Amino acid sequence: MVIKVLAAEGDLSSASNVGLATLVRVYNGHSAVSVITRKDSGGNTIGSATVVNGTVEVFEKEPTDTLTASAGGSSVKVTKIAYTR
Numbered sequence: 001m002v003i004k005v006l007a008a009e010g011d012l013s014s015a016s017n018v019g020l021a022t023l024v025r026v027y028n029g030h031s032a033v034s035v036i037t038r039k040d041s042g043g044n045t046i047g048s049a050t051v052v053n054g055t056v057e058v059f060e061k062e063p064t065d066t067l068t069a070s071a072g073g074s075s076v077k078v079t080k081i082a083y084t085r
Helices: none
Strands: 003-007 023-028 036-041 046-050 056-060 066-069 077-083
Touching: 023 066, 036 056, 046 056
Parallel strands: none
Antiparallel strands: 003 077, 023 056, 023 077, 036 046, 036 066
């Protein structure tokens, strides 16, 4: 996969829309798994997924949706991305 980085890296120490991103690269640098929860702009949970420590996943979301981490939020790094050829 080739990605295009669109913003500076942040973390999930609090709920974030990751710069109104629609694609988000998530790296779990915490010492344990972390459940990433996606919520809409009204705070309603849309879904969640477990990210194993030391791995990267890409999440698709609406621009105003937020992501939160269940554990180690400051160690869960997020970046707004796009796919490129």
